[in-house]
Amino acid sequence: MLKDILIVDGYNVIFAWTHLKKLAHESLEHARMELRDRLLNYGKFKGYEVILVFDGKYTKSGGSVEAITSGFLEVYTEDGETADSFIEREVFLRKGKYTNVYVVTSDGAEQNQILGSGGLRIPARELQNMIRIAKEEERLQYAHEHRRDQFSLRRNEVGGLLSPEVAEKLEKLRRGH
Template sequence: MKTILVDGYNVINSWGELNIIKDDVSLESARDRLIEVLIEYGEFTNCKIIVVFDAHHMQGNIGEKIKMYDKFTIVYTKSGETADSFIERYVNKIGRKSEVCVVTSDNLEQQVVFQRGSTRMSSIEFYNDVKKIRAKISKKAEKISSEKKYNRLEDRIDKKIMEKLDKIRKNL
């Protein structure tokens, strides 16, 4: 199974809609929205997603790993640790053993993870991929919705026949 490591704040600052949420509402709201998008993306693509948020400026932070679903994990780095260093360490550990893709627009980080056996994708490339997946999800939802219309008898037969059947039913 492919693992996608996402530099959370890098993505938030790169995606227009998330950047607007960050500036107009709050950073927490932008994080929550990114998490929603990543969960949906991961479920549809059957990828393991690990989103990493820097917490290295927060004194005394011991770091936190939250496994929300089987294939989705949120990591808040510990004090003094950047998302980049966490991602590099993770890629060092499994980069050549399994398929790993790192999402970041940090060019130096992209070069480092590539050298360690991972593929890389810029935040904007990932945004475009997410948009494509969202379109596929919408199309699939529409198809399911339209198929459900035909599960009811009144949706499948002529209106006049339905009226006749209704009269027969009421007379019994």
């Protein structure tokens, strides 16, 4: 079964989200780390593969590709290659290998290029909203599972405290014998 893939223009998102933009003014590295963490959780919850792309010109190390976990790549483009050109190439290469190729950017020209390449665009602020909704869904799902586990524990607690003889007598009563 094919998966969806989310290709994210990292700096575009950082400077579109108010919280990350403020954080970036203090430490660009911390803003990148927080975005990575949010995307890791979101991708795992939604079952998406994720490629987080940053322009390499803003880092000391230059170009690199790091597999953070299975299904999550963090890319720093080579000096001279923009995140936009890297993303355009990835959309072209990955089209047909995934159910949907989503690209997160608020760059208007890039959005048009993505649509022309067969990708689907998600504006940076819309991704922020999607992550917020997914986090709430995850919280509700966890609360539901936690309640179910507590219920089954409570239900089984008493049975575990009964002697085998008493449990047998209660079972006979329940059956009407």
